[in-house]
Amino acid sequence: MNSSPIAVCEDPDVHAGPALFSGLDSGPSLAAHREQYGDVPRISLADLTAAIDRTGLRGRGGAAFPFAIKLRAAADGSRRPVVVINLSEGEPASSKDSALARTRPHLVLDGAVATARALGAHAVHVVLPGDRPLTVAAMDAAIAERHDRRMRLVRHVASPRFVAGQARAVLELMAGRPNLPVTAWTPEAVAGHRSRPTLLSNAETWAHVGRLLHTGPPAGLGTDDEPGTTLLTLRLPGARVAVREVQYGASLRSVLPAKDDAAVLLGGFHGTWTTARAARRLKVSVPGFRESGLALGAGLVLAVDDCPVAWTQRIVAYLAGQSARRCGPCLNGLPALAAAVSAIDDGTGTARVEQLAGLVERRGACAHPDGTVRLVRSLLTAYPDEIDRHGAGHCSWTRQATVVRRLRSVAS
Numbered sequence: 001m002n003s004s005p006i007a008v009c010e011d012p013d014v015h016a017g018p019a020l021f022s023g024l025d026s027g028p029s030l031a032a033h034r035e036q037y038g039d040v041p042r043i044s045l046a047d048l049t050a051a052i053d054r055t056g057l058r059g060r061g062g063a064a065f066p067f068a069i070k071l072r073a074a075a076d077g078s079r080r081p082v083v084v085i086n087l088s089e090g091e092p093a094s095s096k097d098s099a100l101a102r103t104r105p106h107l108v109l110d111g112a113v114a115t116a117r118a119l120g121a122h123a124v125h126v127v128l129p130g131d132r133p134l135t136v137a138a139m140d141a142a143i144a145e146r147h148d149r150r151m152r153l154v155r156h157v158a159s160p161r162f163v164a165g166q167a168r169a170v171l172e173l174m175a176g177r178p179n180l181p182v183t184a185w186t187p188e189a190v191a192g193h194r195s196r197p198t199l200l201s202n203a204e205t206w207a208h209v210g211r212l213l214h215t216g217p218p219a220g221l222g223t224d225d226e227p228g229t230t231l232l233t234l235r236l237p238g239a240r241v242a243v244r245e246v247q248y249g250a251s252l253r254s255v256l257p258a259k260d261d262a263a264v265l266l267g268g269f270h271g272t273w274t275t276a277r278a279a280r281r282l283k284v285s286v287p288g289f290r291e292s293g294l295a296l297g298a299g300l301v302l303a304v305d306d307c308p309v310a311w312t313q314r315i316v317a318y319l320a321g322q323s324a325r326r327c328g329p330c331l332n333g334l335p336a337l338a339a340a341v342s343a344i345d346d347g348t349g350t351a352r353v354e355q356l357a358g359l360v361e362r363r364g365a366c367a368h369p370d371g372t373v374r375l376v377r378s379l380l381t382a383y384p385d386e387i388d389r390h391g392a393g394h395c396s397w398t399r400q401a402t403v404v405r406r407l408r409s410v411a412s
């Protein structure tokens, strides 16, 4: 199995921000958190739903699904709901959930605990990432500080696999089965853990819920259509990994390097390539990115000063090895797609890549094949000239013949 082309970073620089990352200097302890925010907010389900409606909160795990829809679905079920904090950040390049665990664990826990109380749930499940020991230790320390007998905090540790954080894979883990996605026809908010309505969101989403319940709507932050902030993981050439809290509507220019020849991957390994010049014109916005054919996804901004074709070849080879190998598009399609993307260097063109992308898309039980196709298609759109150059045996970034680059990569 190919390893990730990017190593996990659990210790990013975390910059002070206007909401989630305010008051960082006082540290992550429960005492400091209570000093800043007070006790866990007590709120009725009706008031919680109204507060969520006012802010239009969307999930920050990648799909940007409206939180209010999941909340209502979980509340409308006839059985007692289950609440889950998903910290199993399967995206190796993203560090935002690790940053939250290490700096703001009690804001995350407060959001989930207050919601669980409003829903009448008796437990909050905390799903931790198996490949991030510092993150696990930080959340364990935070859980150990809390002593609420009426709200159990139940921890689980996910497998170190890209698809392990997918919602259905998390439910499989919680049920004691292999931590892999499975086919499901009903949303987990309707029938999830043990067929109960399950409100499952990632750590950043719960931190926004916690902040909202403690301080009210994010006045003056973001735009009218997208109030508030979001976290970005910044991986820029020659710089330490950083996590920044930015307002919706802010320009990406402020966080990107000035170099026009940098290639920029937005969203994550299921995200989209663009050029640095195009990225600097963007504002941070889920619909704005969509209108530009891009994806904010898990909030990754990866700028590289080497070849995006070679990066994509490595990422797709990694993603092909990360599937659960249960559906045809993953079992057969993604390895074939990885081979076709790699064969661009042999002058085979992109017809086979396009064909396989069409065959794989929308046929998996989860979004893994679609996300991989999105990445590949964005390379074809953003760097057509470079693909032609590779087909002719050259790479503009390395100034080497692609065959030499390939031999060097195999040798290393």
Ligand code: SF4
Pocket (backbone or CB within 6 Å): 163, 181, 182, 183, 322, 323, 324, 325, 326, 327, 328, 329, 330, 331, 363, 364, 365, 366, 367, 368, 369
């Ligand atoms: S599409 Fe792939 S990752 Fe998703 S369930 Fe099927 S085999 Fe697993």
